[in-house]
Amino acid sequence: MHFLCKLNEMAFVITDPCIATKDTACVDVCPVDCIHPRKDEPEFEQATMLYIHPEECIDCGACVPACHVAAIYDAPDTTPKSQASLIEANAIFRSGDADAFARAEALVRAHESAHPELMAIPAPDRAAAHAK
Secondary structure, X not given: OOOHHHHHHOOOEEOHHHOOOOOOHHHHHOOOOOEEOOOOOOOOOOOOOOEEOOOOOOOXXXXXXXXXXXXXXXXXXXXXXXXXXXXXXXXXXXXXOHHHHHHHHHHHHHHHHHOHHHHOOOHHHHHHHHOO
């Protein structure tokens, strides 16, 4: 199953400042629980980052100010080009779907390998580096 057709419907995208951070403040404020994996979901310990389920998101924006590392962009169009693979990772991830989880995590690992200069920056400062 391939979800690229959903990219134009995605409201929010979680990007690389979330990698290894997984601060769940965004999860706590989401009124529809569209950010996964939550701490009570089996994938949480294994996940490299959190993902926004594009079909569950209601486009409320509560997650953006809640994110302590500024990892959330309000649309694929406003997400920096360096984060493109993470747009697809958010589109693919589905809680409880082992294959989708593996494919999303593979995209995250590829992103980490492709952008060592970004990954060397502490997570709270990484979003500022996206503009450079």
